Amino acid sequence: MEALIELRNVGKWYAAGRPVVQQVDLAVYRGQGLAIRGRNGSGKTTLLKLIAGITRPSAGAVRRAPELTVGYAPERFPPVRFRAEEYLAHLGRIRRIPKPELERRIQELMDLFQLHAAGPITHFSKGMTQKVNLMQAVLARPDVLVLDEPLSGLDADSQADFARLLVKFKQEGAAIVMTGHEPGFENAWADRTVVIRYGRLEELQERGAGAAAQAETSDWICNQWGVN
Amino acid sequence: MFPRLVSYLLAVFLRSHRYFPPLLVFLLGLMLLYTARPNPVMGSYAASSVLLYFVSAWIGTGFCGAIGEAQEHIAAVHTGSVRKYLIGKTMAVFACGLLLSLAALIYPVAAGSFDERVRAGEWLTALLAHVELAVLGGLAALILSQPVIRKGSLSAAMLLLVLILSIARDGILKEIGGGFAPLFIPLPPVAPVVDRLINPDADLSMQNAAVWIWPLVYGGVLYVLYLRLAEKKM
Numbered sequence: 076m077e078a079l080i081e082l083r084n085v086g087k088w089y090a091a092g093r094p095v096v097q098q099v100d101l102a103v104y105r106g107q108g109l110a111i112r113g114r115n116g117s118g119k120t121t122l123l124k125l126i127a128g129i130t131r132p133s134a135g136a137v138r139r140a141p142e143l144t145v146g147y148a149p150e151r152f153p154p155v156r157f158r159a160e161e162y163l164a165h166l167g168r169i170r171r172i173p174k175p176e177l178e179r180r181i182q183e184l185m186d187l188f189q190l191h192a193a194g195p196i197t198h199f200s201k202g203m204t205q206k207v208n209l210m211q212a213v214l215a216r217p218d219v220l221v222l223d224e225p226l227s228g229l230d231a232d233s234q235a236d237f238a239r240l241l242v243k244f245k246q247e248g249a250a251i252v253m254t255g256h257e258p259g260f261e262n263a264w265a266d267r268t269v270v271i272r273y274g275r276l277e278e279l280q281e282r283g284a285g286a287a288a289q290a291e292t293s294d295w296i297c298n299q300w301g302v303n
Numbered sequence: 304m305f306p307r308l309v310s311y312l313l314a315v316f317l318r319s320h321r322y323f324p325p326l327l328v329f330l331l332g333l334m335l336l337y338t339a340r341p342n343p344v345m346g347s348y349a350a351s352s353v354l355l356y357f358v359s360a361w362i363g364t365g366f367c368g369a370i371g372e373a374q375e376h377i378a379a380v381h382t383g384s385v386r387k388y389l390i391g392k393t394m395a396v397f398a399c400g401l402l403l404s405l406a407a408l409i410y411p412v413a414a415g416s417f418d419e420r421v422r423a424g425e426w427l428t429a430l431l432a433h434v435e436l437a438v439l440g441g442l443a444a445l446i447l448s449q450p451v452i453r454k455g456s457l458s459a460a461m462l463l464l465v466l467i468l469s470i471a472r473d474g475i476l477k478e479i480g481g482g483f484a485p486l487f488i489p490l491p492p493v494a495p496v497v498d499r500l501i502n503p504d505a506d507l508s509m510q511n512a513a514v515w516i517w518p519l520v521y522g523g524v525l526y527v528l529y530l531r532l533a534e535k536k537m
Contacts, residue, residue, distance in 0.1 A: 149373040155374060166311070166381045168311070169382055
């Protein structure tokens with residue numbers, strides 16, 4: 076399997092505090108879903124930032140495949156004074172997505188997430204804001220999708236839609252790295268689960284092909300959440 | 304990519320309305336400066352460059368507050384690297400400084416506030432001084448804001464101290480003695496530039512050239528330091 080991102084003996088600490096992440100060896104493979112579990116404050120978010128390339132390791136090395144594209148959705152998405160389409164258009168232009176393709180993609184995502192509100196994001200509910208957060212992460216169809224507790228505020232239908240989208244992403248060869256506290260949702264897309272405790276990876280759970288194959292069936296996802 | 308990133312960051316800043324207080328202070332300051340007429344050319348430009356130094360720092364702080372940490376992370380990921388994002392952010396702050404520099408130079412000429420016609424040499428000197436001070440003010444704000452310094456109150460206090468000490472350097476040294484001058488070397492070299500605007504005919508030697516070159520060198524070093532620190536702290 077092709078490793079898109081590799082963390083070798085990675086550590087991260089801020090100022091003189093204790094290490095937030097330490098001695099982490101981890102690889103993110105193409106087409107694989109990696110779930111990261113852990114208690115609050117265990118270092119999940121910092122590990123995601125290291126994987127996404129937002130933060131640099133204090134020790135060790137992070138190797139990335141050439142020309143790798145990453146999508147990232149933080150746990151907390153501070154609303155900006157843009158309409159959702161405007162915001163996505165700005166980010167798409169930064170990514171150099173051609174205008175017709177960008178417009179088509181934004182429309183596709185607006186339909187998928189059923190977000191047709193006209194006002195600025197600052198007027199959105201928590202769930203709607205979270206949808207914009209997820210839309211910006213998947214906008215450019217990245218090779219690696221890094222999501223920090225993405226279900227926060229989403230209703231059951233939207234969770235099911237999002238699970239379908241993740242499975243489709245994996246089928247197209249993208250890697251997904253996600254933190255969360257919903258084992259049911261995790262079963263739908265994750266092939267591997269790692270547990271982080273006090274900044275160290277302690278357990279590694281490899282799922283059988285059965286679980287991943289099951290997840291590829293959208294019926295299964297609908298049943299999981301009891302939605303149509 | 305940089306024009307699109309800068310345009311996005313400027314849009315975020317404008318939509319946040321954080322531009323309003325510094326812009327208002329800048330415009331009111333300019334109007335107040337040129338209320339009485341006529342005014343000496345270089346003396347007035349010295350005053351407006353000091354005003355711009357403070358306002359650029361305020362704008363730099365406003366940029367960091369307007370976008371916020373999580374949106375910075377998102378923009379950095381879309382840009383492709385944290386360093387490219389930080390360069391784009393600096394360019395956006397500099398763009399505001401350049402725009403205000405031009406406004407500070409053009410306004411008194413357009414309003415006919417000077418006691419004599421502005422010569423090309425004077426105008427270019429004033430332009431260089433305004434741009435240098437705008438860049439130094441913006442950089443000082445960026446390096447003393449998040450992600451480098453996350454605590455808002457500490458960041459604001461340090462920035463204010465740096466701005467005041469760098470402007471009042473010569474006055475303070477007169478009081479405490481020139482032997483303390485090395486203590487002021489880490490601060491932005493603003494006072495010599497302002498002094499040269501007030502006394503343009505004082506010296507035309509190599510020292511004069513150093514007054515204009517040193518802020519550029521200092522700015523370059525500060526810029527590299529900012530990129531390294533901000534990348535490390537993100």
